[in-house]
Amino acid sequence: MQTLLLIDTCGAGGGIAVAHVGHSAATVLAERELPGRETQELLMSALADVLALASVKPAAIDAVAVVNGPGSFTGVRIGLAAAKGLAEALDKPLIAISRLAVLAAQAPASGNVRAWLDAGRGDIFRGLYRDGVCTDEAMITGECALEEAEGQAVIVMEERLATLCPRALAVPPVGVRQALPLAAAMLNRGTFADTALLDANYLRIPDAELHRLRAAALSA
Secondary structure, three states: OEEEEEEEOOOOOEEEEEEEEOOOOEEEEEEEEEOHHHHHHHHHHHHHHHHHHHOOOHHHOOEEEEEOOOOOHHHHHHHHHHHHHHHHHHOOOEEEEOHHHHHHOOOOOOOEEEEEEEEEOOEEEEEEEEOOEEEEEEEEEHHHHHHHOOOOOEEEOOHHHHHHOOOOEEOOOOOHHHHHHHHHHHHHHOOOEOOOOOOOOOOOOOHHHHHHHHHHHHHO
8 A cells, every 4th residue: 555645736726635545446545625826825734734634744655646737827836846846855756647637537438538628718728538548738729629629529627618519528627536546547557757857737839830820810
């Protein structure tokens, strides 16, 4: 049995959980929600509270996991900085999880899944997954997302995207509970990130798409 600390501050709200991870299951020992506007101020005290509730000392943690985006720029940065700092201070391995992967994992069936997150300004964070394995993640325009998703399975968790694509499967917002199975599987496989090199998974519109949008605007 291994002990995992999991942090997710990517969305409007955030969360922290401490869990025991076995070979076939993960059990949450303690969990704390973080209101989005107070994440930065409350994160470190919430970490201490969760560890105390779980009766786990920091040195007893076997790994630190973090949902490293995409999502709120500030939220992603805060959570990632905390996770990297803890991993380095405790000399523990770090696990990085894509928020799009967490969303895609909520699909009821395997196969090809397109996970969408609202990137603001009409854009979409889009992840392509085949049987749970990521084949591509990018930020694209809503128009492009609809075009490429024609006839494909799409999963969303935000009302705007459910309205944009009514045939999409809409699920409740994902958080640490939904990220835990992915983090546990990565811990059991020993799939760790390089703590020093790991960066936030912000995603951005590819340069080719930016050039196309600028050309379209100029010709309009």
